[in-house]
Amino acid sequence: MSRADNQGKGSRKSPAKPAGKTPAQAGGSKLLLNAAQISQLLAADLLNPFACLGLQRNTRSTVINTFLPGATAAWVSNLAGEVLVPMICLDPAGVFAAKLDGAAVAAGYRLKVSYAGDIVWCDDPYRFPSLLADADIWLFAEGRHEHVWQFLGAQEAVCQGVRGVQFAVWAPNARRVAVLGDFNHYDNRTHVLRCHPGCGIWEMFVPGPGGGAGYYFEVTTNSGQRLQKADPCARAMRGFADVVAEVCVSHYAWQDDAWLQRRAAANSESAPMSVYELHAGSWRRDASGQSLDYVTLAATLLDYVVDMGFTHIEFLPLTEHPFTGSWGYQPVGLYAPTCRFGSPDQLRALIDAAHGRDIGVILDWVPAHFPNDPHGLVGFDGTALYEHADPRKGAHPDWGTLIYNYGRAEVLNYLVSSAVYWVREFHIDGLRVDAVASMLYLDYSRKAGEWLPNVHGGRENLEAISFLQRVNAALKTHCPGVLTIAEESTAWPGVTKPVASSGLGFDYKWNMGWMHDTLSYLARDPVHRQHHHGEITFSMMYAYSEQFVLSLSHDEVVHGKRSLLHKMPGDAWRQFANLRLLLALMWTHPGKKLLFMGCEFGAQKEWDHDGALDWALLAAPAHQGVQRLVRDLNRVYRNYPALHQADHNPSGFEWRDMHNAAESVLAYQRLAEGAANVLVCVNLTPMVRYDYVVILREAGSYREIINSDSEYYGGSNVGNSGSLQTVAVNGEHRLQLALPPLGVLLLERQG
Numbered sequence: 156m157s158r159a160d161n162q163g164k165g166s167r168k169s170p171a172k173p174a175g176k177t178p179a180q181a182g183g184s185k186l187l188l189n190a191a192q193i194s195q196l197l198a199a200d201l202l203n204p205f206a207c208l209g210l211q212r213n214t215r216s217t218v219i220n221t222f223l224p225g226a227t228a229a230w231v232s233n234l235a236g237e238v239l240v241p242m243i244c245l246d247p248a249g250v251f252a253a254k255l256d257g258a259a260v261a262a263g264y265r266l267k268v269s270y271a272g273d274i275v276w277c278d279d280p281y282r283f284p285s286l287l288a289d290a291d292i293w294l295f296a297e298g299r300h301e302h303v304w305q306f307l308g309a310q311e312a313v314c315q316g317v318r319g320v321q322f323a324v325w326a327p328n329a330r331r332v333a334v335l336g337d338f339n340h341y342d343n344r345t346h347v348l349r350c351h352p353g354c355g356i357w358e359m360f361v362p363g364p365g366g367g368a369g370y371y372f373e374v375t376t377n378s379g380q381r382l383q384k385a386d387p388c389a390r391a392m393r394g395f396a397d398v399v400a401e402v403c404v405s406h407y408a409w410q411d412d413a414w415l416q417r418r419a420a421a422n423s424e425s426a427p428m429s430v431y432e433l434h435a436g437s438w439r440r441d442a443s444g445q446s447l448d449y450v451t452l453a454a455t456l457l458d459y460v461v462d463m464g465f466t467h468i469e470f471l472p473l474t475e476h477p478f479t480g481s482w483g484y485q486p487v488g489l490y491a492p493t494c495r496f497g498s499p500d501q502l503r504a505l506i507d508a509a510h511g512r513d514i515g516v517i518l519d520w521v522p523a524h525f526p527n528d529p530h531g532l533v534g535f536d537g538t539a540l541y542e543h544a545d546p547r548k549g550a551h552p553d554w555g556t557l558i559y560n561y562g563r564a565e566v567l568n569y570l571v572s573s574a575v576y577w578v579r580e581f582h583i584d585g586l587r588v589d590a591v592a593s594m595l596y597l598d599y600s601r602k603a604g605e606w607l608p609n610v611h612g613g614r615e616n617l618e619a620i621s622f623l624q625r626v627n628a629a630l631k632t633h634c635p636g637v638l639t640i641a642e643e644s645t646a647w648p649g650v651t652k653p654v655a656s657s658g659l660g661f662d663y664k665w666n667m668g669w670m671h672d673t674l675s676y677l678a679r680d681p682v683h684r685q686h687h688h689g690e691i692t693f694s695m696m697y698a699y700s701e702q703f704v705l706s707l708s709h710d711e712v713v714h715g716k717r718s719l720l721h722k723m724p725g726d727a728w729r730q731f732a733n734l735r736l737l738l739a740l741m742w743t744h745p746g747k748k749l750l751f752m753g754c755e756f757g758a759q760k761e762w763d764h765d766g767a768l769d770w771a772l773l774a775a776p777a778h779q780g781v782q783r784l785v786r787d788l789n790r791v792y793r794n795y796p797a798l799h800q801a802d803h804n805p806s807g808f809e810w811r812d813m814h815n816a817a818e819s820v821l822a823y824q825r826l827a828e829g830a831a832n833v834l835v836c837v838n839l840t841p842m843v844r845y846d847y848v849v850i851l852r853e854a855g856s857y858r859e860i861i862n863s864d865s866e867y868y869g870g871s872n873v874g875n876s877g878s879l880q881t882v883a884v885n886g887e888h889r890l891q892l893a894l895p896p897l898g899v900l901l902l903e904r905q906g
Contacts, residue, residue, distance in 0.1 A: 298564025
């Protein structure tokens with residue numbers, strides 16, 4: 156049955172009037188619904204039902220007016236259930252009224268209702284007061300409310316001893332707002348919200364429904380158009396492309412106190428951070444080809460991540476999104492986990508289980524844009540409410556999406572609260588903010604004349620800058636120890652500087668420059684690499700300008716870019732050797748690490764969100780070798796402080812051979828105070844360098860701890876067995892070793 160068919164559901168037959176006085180005899184006629192009000196009520200066009208429905212009184216009379224579609228009779232009782240008076244039928248569609256002694260219902264009243272002989276007791280929704288707190292209204296109007304999910308949306312509540320749900324939504328320019336749901340057969344006439352003009356919030360306490368009840372808002376615009384809108388603050392949705400949300404009540408009992416106490420240390424800049432980025436829907440599929448749910452992921456995914464040695468997992472957006480092909484980057488609401496993989500509490504259990512195994516969880520969060528699906532935020536109350544009205548500021552030309560109005564106080568409430576919500580309600584350990592560059596620049600992907608300058612005539616989006624600073628400051632205040640990471644692809648200064656120092660306040664920024672230069676260099680035939688040596692060394696010129704995460708993300712293996720393996724030149728042997736070289740370079744370069752799923756075993760194909768990773772490849776030794784290398788790189792990375800402790804301090808890195816373009820060789824040391832240093836030697840050609848000499852500051856012996864060319868990883872097994880001792884020559888400490896082809900050596904200084 157369609158929602159349109161549901162509008163009048165419950166009207167079984169024309170009811171007969173119950174015995175009793177006529178409306179004229181009832182008295183209090185000025186308080187009774189008049190013909191015009193009844194007509195408006197039945198046409199779903201009564202604008203202020205609280206002014207005429209429920210208990211109405213003046214100095215002379217008390218009257219109760221109510222609308223009970225399909226009812227044949229009704230009575231008013233006190234809260235003890237004692238029937239006080241029968242109600243008069245004002246209209247056979249279910250409009251009833253009664254005059255009674257105001258003292259008898261001073262404490263409240265209930266309704267006894269007959270539906271063709273079936274007796275139902277119910278509470279009149281129009282008898283309950285507003286549950287909005289003055290402080291919430293004030294902070295919301297000021298734009299300083301950072302917990303809006305606690306009073307907007309659908310909240311289970313108890314009002315005057317009655318259990319129900321408080322519905323509230325911001326729609327300041329609407330003429331009328333109703334909530335339609337399972338509890339009223341999706342009838343748009345029965346639960347019309349009251350408006351608070353000062354803040355633009357519409358709200359109503361609805362007795363009866365609880366967790367799991369479906370609902371949506373019908374917003375009537377000033378032009379009379381009726382819009383079916385999903386709740387912007389919905390915490391669960393019934394279908395990922397549906398307008399219907401669910402009243403979401405969590406009874407989850409968290410077990411991760413120990414993790415939360417050590418989270419700040421696990422997320423600190425001196426700690427190892429190796430992130431496994433994944434798309435939940437396509438990591439694996441079950442035997443029937445369906446995506447794994449949160450429950451199954453809690454077992455299989457976490458087993459895998461722990462075995463591989465990653466410290467964190469990062470999910471592509473899990474906020475509800477109508478179009479699966481957007482991968483979650485076009486969310487319809489920022490508070491509802493997608494129902495594709497299970498319930499919100501099942502997601503909580505997955506995160507809790509990760510924490511129980513010392514795995515941090517990062518979520519991709521998208522405040523940069525939202526889709527124009529009609530049930531979403533677009534034109535929410537008939538006006539550009541969440542977005543800018545002018546497409547030069549309010550629409551993305553690249554993605555066909557809309558841009559939030561970061562200068563509007565209520566929109567800031569919505570966005571900042573969403574960030575805090577995910578950390579507070581789901582114990583998320585970090586947010587990776589998508590498409591930050593598109594937020595910072597007013598002319599992002601726009602030609603001349605297609606954008607509006609700021610008040611100073613510049614291209615910087617001052618409102619978006621202020622928003623990013625605000626959200627980072629809020630998380631530092633409310634959720635210390637939680638990370639924020641920016642996907643920012645330009646040279647914008649101070650992305651990871653504190654807000655107090657005029658920075659954006661992020662903890663980390665993806666190092667897109669390193670990614671681009673390194674992939675560009677390794678895509679070249681080795682014979683030409685000597686002429687582009689600067690591409691592979693340039694990243695150290697700016698390595699400490701921000702706090703970086705080195706990322707080989709999903710963006711690098713889609714849309715015709717090929718898999719990492721097939722970006723590499725040469726035959727299959729050289730492709731695998733180059734891929735292992737790339738991974739070893741990343742794990743030894745200053746900065747935290749992020750690797751997209753499938754890259755850890757050399758996926759052959761581009762990522763396909765409609766399929767699953769080709770796990771069958773692991774039957775091949777070459778793919779096993781790549782996976783073994785990543786596992787060992789993670790182990791060494793975590794166990795050797797030199798590889799992570801001073802990631803963002805120049806004291807943690809020292810070049811030993813930077814300018815050897817002729818041989819395409821690099822050598823550097825990673826250092827940490829009070830810990831063994833690690834020497835890294837890189838041969839970027841397929842030629843073995845048997846007598847390579849590197850000059851070191853100190854004498855000592857060195858032992859291989861990783862050789863990317865080991866046969867264990869699928870290589871040719873050129874290397875250095877046992878310990879190597881430096882030799883003093885003309886006052887220099889020289890170490891002679893064999894460099895494997897297209898290989899990386901990690902050597903531990905033993906003394």
